[in-house]
Amino acid sequence: MTPRENLLHLLRREGYETVPVEFMLCPSLEKSFQEEIGGPGADYMEYFGMPWRRVGELIPEDTDITRFYPYYDEIKDNMEIDEWGVGHESSPTSMHMTKMHHPLEDAEEVEEIESYPIPVYTEEKNVWVKDRVKELHEKGLASVGNMQCTIWETAWYIRGMENLMMDMLSDEELAEAVFDMVEKMSTDRALIYAKAGVDILYLGDDIGMQHSIMMSEEMYSQWLYPRLKRLISKVKEVRPDIIVIYHSCGYIEPFINYLIDAGIDVLNPIQAECMEFKEIYEKYGDRISFHGTIGTQTVMPFGTPEEVKENVWGNLDIAGEKGGLMVAPTHLLEPEVPWANILAYAEACREYKKK
Template identity: 30%
Template sequence: MSFEITSRKRIIKALNHEEPDEVPVDFGATMNSSIVKEGYINLCEYLDIPAEDPKFINRMMRSVEVKDQLLDYFSVDVRGVFPETTAEIEWIEDDIYRDHWGLEWEKNKYYYELRKSPLAGNISESDIDRYDWPDPKNIEIEDLNKKIDYLRGEYDSALIMSLPSCFIHTSQYLRGFEEWYLDCAANPELLTYLFDRILEINLEISRKILQQAGDRADIIKFADDLGSQRGLQISPEFFRTHIKPRFKRYVDQIREFVDDPKVFIHSCGSIEPILTDFIEIGIDIINPVQISAEEMAPEKLKNEYGDQLSFWGAVDTQKVLRTESPAAVRKEVERLVKILGEGGGFVLGAVHNIQPDVPPENIEAMFLHAKEFSKSFY
């Protein structure tokens, strides 16, 4: 006797490394797997769906909340829980704002770019101490249970809850990228002192989120980019000495509040050299699976790590989605489902947020063909 599996069960089955009835897909369940506002408007116009004024889920990247009509059309299997906090932004001018870290962002054509790094230059630990840090005790979290009650009542989707990014991004913005990299080599004591100031704040904010409703989500997500197109941003040794133990604190806290969670990390670029380390600290899912980066071929990832990691994303946004035809997109979807989807462990989506120059017909081809093809594959 056949029966229809729900989206939530489909996701859970795939993440348990079992083959589902069709490949699960994600569009907009995280701030890194959505679409930039202008691309969203283009897609809605192409599909003759009212775009209205979409809500940002990340202002700096200008990724937006995808409306239900699109999620239903593409048979998306997962929805995001984005905790809203009382950490407000301050508008300095029409296109310039200051976030709760004291970082100023100015809008260019599509995104907001960092104006300056307030902890750049020749600084000491005392300068870090004197910085005007946000007080997590004063940051409150919205009623997440109310939001989850609504999502559980209206949809059969899996739910992914997003925590604050760990500490890499914020430390790079505060210190400045050039000096951040110099510190890795010449002043790791100062840099890790900065890491810890940021980490303690984000641990406290995350604790409030997890205490309130962490056990009601199917997947818990955090982010920090460690890769580039050609390799890691830092050496594997630096990661293992200075970053891995701090990431482990983040993951351990998740497991303190959630029984048997699926832990999801968003980390762009070529991160293959540290995937074993991710497994060791309890990470279950990697995203965005940037297959265009070195050492990130899907065959290699599946063969070497597919029994312990699930792969979330993988459809190339740098070339395939942006420059190829819908037929080529469909062919790439088939290739990825065959490789990454074999035996489960794969949720298909774009590698990071879909950009404004991606033709909407390619987005449509990606999601619709993923469902159509995978039904026959499984």
């Protein structure tokens, strides 16, 4: 099988030939990869033979971010405005992390929400996506439409988390206006990817914390679950065979049945420090597949190479011969992760022998 075919079979729990290697590097690790391993300009995804590629970010109709300037008292020199109008302020020590500024944090009326110049995405502006998908498939690679900030995160990035939480509890009209605006934009984006023929649509919103869910099940089922379900339903009307992966860090076990009912096919990352993969697999592994499970707070930065391999092999044994686990680090690999452990992870995938 090609890498694409092998991956799709694995995620559909139809068996697999080889264990795919997949991880993401922070900028400093990517630089060290080029300096120490791959050479100048080398692509680590190609070097390690990763089976998928993101097709690229969609282009909004209006790319002029100055339309968001009125939402800020000051645009600092160390601040960038993204295509949604969210401000990101960096500092000399922030590396790839930034302080976020929320353009609608002071909004008090529904009209202010409804007049917000949120980006519009159209197929006409993004005809290039089909060519990119075709190019990846011709190389034997799976294509991914990446929009891991889907509804909840996109909404609170724009409104501010505390404000949006308060809206959900005490000003439902404002909350409805924000979520409706974001749901439409996210659905438009998802449908562009689906119609272009991507194999995988990667959705996500962090709805868990280290040891608890971020909101009550009642709040989740009222505000987020129906919107995610509508979005996925529309996508699968267009592409019934598309694989929907959903990302949320943290402890989210109480939400998993909602996510399955909403239509997700694969859950990421089953954060090792927050949930036990064996327990989650035994409860849900007959209905969904998984991506992740190797801790980036623990074993990847602080374990030995042997411990990394044992984690990889142990989790693959849990999933068994039919697959259902794309084993990988649970998040972006940060500077404290040693290359010995990254290489051990890749070796463990390649050396694994199915029981």
